[in-house]
Amino acid sequence: MNKKQKRQQKMLRQQEIVNAAKTAGRDLTAEEQSEFDSLQREIETLTSEIEAEERQAGVAGQTPPAPTPAAPQTDPAAETQRAVTEERNRIRSITTICRDFGLEADTYIQNGSTVDAVREAALEHVRQHGAPIPAQGRATVTESAEDKFRAAAADALVMRSGMALANPADGARQMMGMTLRDLAIECLSAEGHSGLNRRSSDELYGMLQRQFYNPTAAFPAILDNAINKAYVEGHKTVAVTFDQWTKKGSLKDFKTHDNNYLAGPVGEFLEVPEGGELKHDVFGDEKLPTRKLKTYGRQFTLTRQAFINDDIDLVTRIPAKYAASARKTINKQCYQVLVGNPAIYDGTPLFSSAHMNLLAKGTGITKEAVQGMILALQNQKDQFGEAIIIRPAIIIVPSGYMFDMYTLFYSPTINTEGNTQAVNPLYRYKDSITVVEDPTINALCGGFGNVMPWWLLGAKDDTDFMEVDYLNGQEIPTIRRMETPGTLGFVWDIYLDWGVSVMDYRGAIKNPGIEVKNPINLA
Incomplete structure (x- = not known):
């Protein structure tokens, strides 16, 4: 495998990491980010080496190829079988690459493209449509237009209630004038419903209720997002003092934890005379109080x-009050x-x-x-x-x-x-x-x-x-x-x-x- 192929493989691995995070709707984990950065350093090293070799080849001229040895005699049937196997492997590899990167496989299969050529096309597609190598050297998961709309709508609801947000989503301020009815019409229209402006608020609410358990429905998700932000703000800003003088602990279950023991103090250091022996120390334990959640x-x-x-x-201030409570x-x-x-x-x-x-x-x-x-x-x-x-x-x-x-x-x-x-x-x-x-x-x-x-x-x-x-x-x-x-x-x-x-x-x-x-x- 030459250096260009190695670089392609590493870039494809970067895209796999980013795709996995995007599919799960999350940012990269610490382990994924570490692997991504390591691959980036290796890619940059390979790129420098490839460019140096290409410059050197341009100056010195290409080395003449070695003479091709005479081809051995082969069985025509075996040669035909080998060609069929190679073609199947080519089609399988091209299909996998195109599926992972959202490309049309038929075009490359029919025009006889090699697997390496398809990899190059996939990398070019990555560069033009969400490259895995951002300018700052950090990997980010790109939000879809629907994700951005939901985030902006949720922030708009929170700000409309009078709560301040440090970094509202793009477009949130422009949506602050939308009522719950306007927001419902926007969400239902995006999901293929029509004639919504002629429907009463009661009819719209009935349509929204039927989306309750639909994980892709926008309106319930926006409400969830707004409520989450509101109650986190309420939890954070409430004026309480207990955490100034109590310690924070953690328990993993609801059992009564009564087997906590406190080890006794170590004994004082005793003088050891020349040729003398060290004295053995004995510890004591005392049971501490029980803890229960x-x-x-x-x-x-x-x-x-x-x-x-x-x-x-009811979407913002009430949840914030409960969190404060x-x-x-x-x-x-x-x-x-x-x-x-x-x-x-x-x-x-x-x-x-x-x-x-x-x-x-x-x-x-x-x-x-x-x-x-x-x-x-x-x-x-x-x-x-x-x-x-x-x-x-x-x-x-x-x-x-x-x-x-x-x-x-x-x-x-x-x-x-x-x-x-x-x-x-x-x-x-x-x-x-x-x-x-x-x-x-x-x-x-x-x-x-x-x-x-x-x-x-x-x-x-x-x-x-x-x-x-x-x-x-x-x-x-x-x-x-x-x-x-x-x-x-x-x-x-x-x-x-x-x-x-x-x-x-x-x-x-x-x-x-x-x-x-x-x-x-x-x-």
């Missing part, structure tokens, strides 16, 4: 009336653990004197209280009686405490009892301790006028206080379209699997707090 979700419908009324909110639900569950103080894996309330993580008397935001909580956090011991080095990192407070917190940490000096200025020892923590304020705490405590606690937590890297587990790490809700008998409309399910677990009480200190008065005086 639960499923949470809701369902909503684009009803027949909503379609006729052109209610875009999932995050808010997790946020509330995490704070319910802090405020409710349930018994944990050892049968003792999370914050208690037994755990050495509860102040005996609640206070407001004072220097003495914060210093005491820092000392209590740093003097915790692990399950094996060894000191833990925990850096104070997060203070969680209800709404109304934030102002005092900033005054406490951002003032370089403080007033002493003698009314003199002194260095504020907490000023050094202003960049290392984050204050998290969440009104969820206020609501769980009954609102202003009630006693509200606050907490000091250690750095996530030092201790594992609370963990939110997701099924296979998936923290964005899943959405799927389904059919509900007796429902006039397109129905979607939104659901997410998660579990909240206290992993180690040593990672937090609780101040029972004092009554928080309403700072807003309303008539």
